[in-house]
Amino acid sequence: MRWVAVVGSGAGFLDKVEAITTGADFFVEKPVDLDTFLERLRAALERAGTEAPRVLSVEDDPDHADLLCTILEPAG
Numbered sequence: 001m002r003w004v005a006v007v008g009s010g011a012g013f014l015d016k017v018e019a020i021t022t023g024a025d026f027f028v029e030k031p032v033d034l035d036t037f038l039e040r041l042r043a044a045l046e047r048a049g050t051e052a053p054r055v056l057s058v059e060d061d062p063d064h065a066d067l068l069c070t071i072l073e074p075a076g
Contacts, residue, residue, distance in 0.1 A: 005040065007032055038071065045075065 006019040009030035016027040028037055055072055059065040 003045075005037075041071075 004024045005026055005028055006024040007028045007030060008015070008019075011019075011027065011029065019027045026040060028040075055068075057065065057068050059068065
């Protein structure tokens with residue numbers, strides 16, 4: 001199973017629709033509400049069942065990348 005979230009800022013409604021129609025599961029507006037993002041991530045991982053989760057993160061901020069690794073690595 002694959003799971004795709006698009007995180008961006010300044011996006012209008014049509015940008016969000018385009019993200020969904022091109023394969024994203026949902027769009028998250030910056031600044032990201034961490035609790036909401038984590039809840040969506042947990043739900044996606046639960047739907048994945050026994051398949052090992054894989055995450056691709058494209059991040060231009062090293063601090064955000066480190067935070068994402070800190071959150072995801074304990075989950076395997």
